[in-house]
Amino acid sequence: MGVGYTALSKRSGRSVLALATEACRNAVHDAGLELRDLDGIASFRFMEDSVPTQAVATTLGLDPANYLLDSALGGQAPCYLVMHAAMAVDAGLADTVVVYRALNGRSGARVGTNRVPGPATDFRYPVGFSAYAQFIAMWARRYLIETGATNDDLAAVAIAQREWAALNDRAMLRKPLTIDEYYAAPWVADPFRVPDCTIEVDGACAVVVTSLERARDLRHLPVVVEGAAYVAGRGPGLDMGDAMLWPDLSRNYTSLIAEDLWGGSGVTAADVDIAEIYDCFTTSALLGIEGLGLAPRGGGGDLIRSGATRPGGSKPINTNGGLLSEGYLHGMNTVAEAVLQLQGRCGERTVAGAETCVVTSGALTDGSGLVLARG
Amino acid sequence: MNEQLHGIIEPVIDADAITFWEGVAARRLLVPTCLGCGTAFLPPLPCCPTCQSEMIEHVEAEGTGQLYSWVVMRRALDPAYADAVPYVVAAVELTEGARIFSRLVNIDIDDPLALVAGMALRLVFVDINGRAMWAFEPAGSP
Numbered sequence: 001m002g003v004g005y006t007a008l009s010k011r012s013g014r015s016v017l018a019l020a021t022e023a024c025r026n027a028v029h030d031a032g033l034e035l036r037d038l039d040g041i042a043s044f045r046f047m048e049d050s051v052p053t054q055a056v057a058t059t060l061g062l063d064p065a066n067y068l069l070d071s072a073l074g075g076q077a078p079c080y081l082v083m084h085a086a087m088a089v090d091a092g093l094a095d096t097v098v099v100y101r102a103l104n105g106r107s108g109a110r111v112g113t114n115r116v117p118g119p120a121t122d123f124r125y126p127v128g129f130s131a132y133a134q135f136i137a138m139w140a141r142r143y144l145i146e147t148g149a150t151n152d153d154l155a156a157v158a159i160a161q162r163e164w165a166a167l168n169d170r171a172m173l174r175k176p177l178t179i180d181e182y183y184a185a186p187w188v189a190d191p192f193r194v195p196d197c198t199i200e201v202d203g204a205c206a207v208v209v210t211s212l213e214r215a216r217d218l219r220h221l222p223v224v225v226e227g228a229a230y231v232a233g234r235g236p237g238l239d240m241g242d243a244m245l246w247p248d249l250s251r252n253y254t255s256l257i258a259e260d261l262w263g264g265s266g267v268t269a270a271d272v273d274i275a276e277i278y279d280c281f282t283t284s285a286l287l288g289i290e291g292l293g294l295a296p297r298g299g300g301g302d303l304i305r306s307g308a309t310r311p312g313g314s315k316p317i318n319t320n321g322g323l324l325s326e327g328y329l330h331g332m333n334t335v336a337e338a339v340l341q342l343q344g345r346c347g348e349r350t351v352a353g354a355e356t357c358v359v360t361s362g363a364l365t366d367g368s369g370l371v372l373a374r375g
Numbered sequence: 376m377n378e379q380l381h382g383i384i385e386p387v388i389d390a391d392a393i394t395f396w397e398g399v400a401a402r403r404l405l406v407p408t409c410l411g412c413g414t415a416f417l418p419p420l421p422c423c424p425t426c427q428s429e430m431i432e433h434v435e436a437e438g439t440g441q442l443y444s445w446v447v448m449r450r451a452l453d454p455a456y457a458d459a460v461p462y463v464v465a466a467v468e469l470t471e472g473a474r475i476f477s478r479l480v481n482i483d484i485d486d487p488l489a490l491v492a493g494m495a496l497r498l499v500f501v502d503i504n505g506r507a508m509w510a511f512e513p514a515g516s517p
Contacts, residue, residue, distance in 0.1 A: 113452045115384070122392060123418045125384035126508060129464040129476050131452035138466055138476075142444040145492040190447035235424055244417050244474050245424055249444055249466070 001215065001223045001343075002031025002208040003336045008172055008327045011107040012202035017051045020102035021059040023204035027098055028060075031208045032219030035060050038208075040067030040097030042085050044077035044330075046240075047117060049103045056100070067094035074111070074240060075278055076230075076253075076362035077101075078331040079370045083228035085209035095210065101332035102204035110200050111328075118239020133197055133281070135241045136363060137189040139249045140283035144191060146250035146298075149286065151191060153301025155182040157282040158195040158324055160304045163311055165321025167349035172199045173325040196282040201327035205336050212375060220343045222375030226356070227265025231257045232366035246365050252284075253367040254291025254360055261292070261358065265371035269293035272371070273354040275315065276338045278331050279322040284363040289317065292358060292369075316351050331361045335370070342374045380478060380510070382451075382459035383503040392419045394433050402500040402507050405433035406471050415471040438498035440467040440511065443474060445490055467496055467511050481512040489513075 004026025006012070006019050020043070028038055039062060041053040053068040067088045071077055078101065085097035105111065113131050115121070124130060129138075143149065158177055165171035177195055185194040215222035233256050235245035243249060262268055269292055277292075279285035286300035294315065295303040303309060309317035320326045320337040327333070338357040340346050360369045388396045395418075398405035408415045411428030422429045445465040451457045463479040480501060483489045495514035500507050 115453065119389060120418050122386035122388060122396075124476055126386050126503075127464055127476050127478050127510075128382065128448065128453075128456045128459055128462055129446070130384060130455075133452060134446050134448070134464065137446040138444050138464075141446065142466075142492075145444065187447070187449045189452065190449065238418065238420075242418070243466075244476070 001339045002027045002033065002220065003339050004028070004030055004206040005170065005336070006204045008170060008201045008203040010202065012104055016102050016104055017055050017059060019202070019204035020051055020056050020100050023102060023206040024056055024060060024098045024100050027206035027208045033096060033208065037096050038062055038098060039065055040085065040088060040094030041065065042069040042081040042097055042099045043101065044071045044073045044081060046072065046074040046111065047109060047114065049105065049109055049111070051102065067097055075280060075331045076367045078335045079228065079359055079361040080230045080368035082207060082209060082335055082370060083225065083230065083368065086225045086228070089209060089211050096214070097209045098206050099209060099332070100204060100206035101329050104202040105328055106200045106202045112197065112200055116239070116241045118241065120238040120242035120244065123244060124241055131189070132241065133192060134189045135243070136281045136284060137192050139243070139252070139364070140191050140281065142249035143283050143287060149298050149301055153286060154191070154196055154282040155179050156301045156304040157279070157285045158182060160310045161279070161318045161322040161324050164319050164349060165325030167311060167347070168320050168326060171321040171326040172201055173321070192281060198280045198323040198328040199325070201329065203327065203329060205329045205332040207332070207336055207339060215375065220345070223339050223342045224373050224375040225370055226267060226373045227261050227371035228369070229257050229260035229264065230366070230368040231260070236365035240364065243365060252287045252291060252364055253362060254288045257367065257369050258292050261369045261371060267356050267371050267373070272356050272358050274319060274338070274341055274351050274357040275317045276319065276334045276357060276359045277317060278334055278360045278362055278367065279318055279324050280328065280363050282324065285318065285322065288360050292360070311349060319346065319349055319351060334361065335359050338372050342372055380459065380480070380501050380503045382456040383506060383508065384453070384455045391421055395419050398433065399509060400507055404436040404438065404498055404509050406436050406469065406473050407431050408434045408471070415469070415473045417473040417475050434471070436469055436471055436498065439514065440469045440496045440498070442490060442492060442494045442496055443468045445479065447484060463490070465511065478510045479512065480510045481516045
């Protein structure tokens with residue numbers, strides 16, 4: 001696997017197509033491949049905030065493309081699309097596929113405050129429940145109610161991940177965060193304050209998927225997909241903000257995916273070296289950590305306060321600072337960080353000797369996950 | 376009870392939800408209920424999400440429920456609600472079994488003890504920009 005980024009910024013001043021093209025080109029070259037080796041592209045976009053894969057096939061000159069996959073998904077997609085790309089390679093549909101996410105998520109349409117579309121919106125918008133931050137906040141409150149967790153636990157996530165971000169020159173937010181600063185920050189949607197929320201950015205990120213046989217001849221250590229799963233629990237809703245039929249807002253899809261993910265990989269929550277958990281909001285990280293069994297129910301905050309997840313800890317989590325600190329590329333960068341860690345390419349934040357990493361994508365009723373291992 | 380609230384994004388009513396919204400206009404909360412298995416559900420769907428029967432009846436809610444979760448909005452994330460803040464939007468479990476999102480009224484937003492999970496709520500209708508809308512208030516409200 002190769003990984004490519006553009007710069008992350010608050011105002012790229014560039015087209016989304018330019019961002020997508022650069023990230024994909026960087027990822028291909030990073031892998032030690034040439035653009036002529038590429039014959040597949042997969043991506044996702046939400047509210048038409050990105051460009052279709054055929055556009056990137058055009059700019060990168062694929063001749064021909066044998067596999068182009070576009071999905072109308074948000075943060076559920078990155079692990080899912082890497083899984084699809086691996087299946088496409090395994091099935092012989094394509095030799096080498098690049099998976100990207102590209103958007104002007106800060107200077108363009110902002111998902112955090114925009115009206116997220118869908119067939120259940122009439123049951124949210126007219127009551128003043130229209131923004132993504134509010135949807136997750138509703139889940140967050142129920143999580144606090146059910147588990148007895150408090151805002152101290154949310155703060156712990158934000159503070160610990162900021163420690164990682166200090167070691168990541170790509171991160172948008174690198175200044176240490178204190179608990180006093182956390183509590184002094186303005187409300188976004190109570191129980192969320194500003195540090196509970198991801199920072200929206202302009203930028204792109206891409207990951208290259210190819211066969212293990214080919215990967216062994218490339219520049220970096222291969223990273224192998226040992227386990228992969230997607231799940232939408234019963235009654236996932238009519239659209240991304242709909243949770244009217246979801247039985248328990250204190251548990252998301254990660255509770256349902258854990259068995260498939262771990263069972264398929266042979267790796268367990270106890271012995272996985274690193275976790276990169278989707279964290280558009282602080283509670284999303286906690287639901288993921290607990291859903292996968294990395295901590296007991298309601299125990300995510302304690303795990304973080306123990307120091308285990310922080311730099312130098314025994315169970316590093318969200319080692320790029322997460323979406324909370326690096327920036328909101330909807331989890332594509334969460335996958336990319338996992339790859340870079342297993343290849344030992346994260347500079348001073350590299351987790352020495354890490355051989356396995358679990359990654360998740362998504363925060364609500366559906367999502368996906370990967371267990372990756374150094375090849 | 377005829378409280379005035381500020382700010383609404385107008386619904387764009389689709390075919391599955393016409394009966395529900397006719398009820399709201401008449402200040403009645405009509406809950407789609409499956410004649411096959413008895414499941415009460417929201418939002419309205421073309422069939423029952425439990426048994427897939429298409430025999431759906433709209434049953435008027437008795438107007439009671441419990442507070443399941445809530446979000447306190449102290450600043451508007453959408454300009455339509457700029458004049459509405461501060462306000463509370465809640466997930467309410469209707470006694471009939473369906474969950475609905477709703478504004479809460481007659482509560483003191485600055486009182487941290489005003490809202491408790493599971494507290495009993497009562498349906499009221501409010502006027503927003505000339506449109507009748509459902510809301511809930513604490514069951515003990517005067």
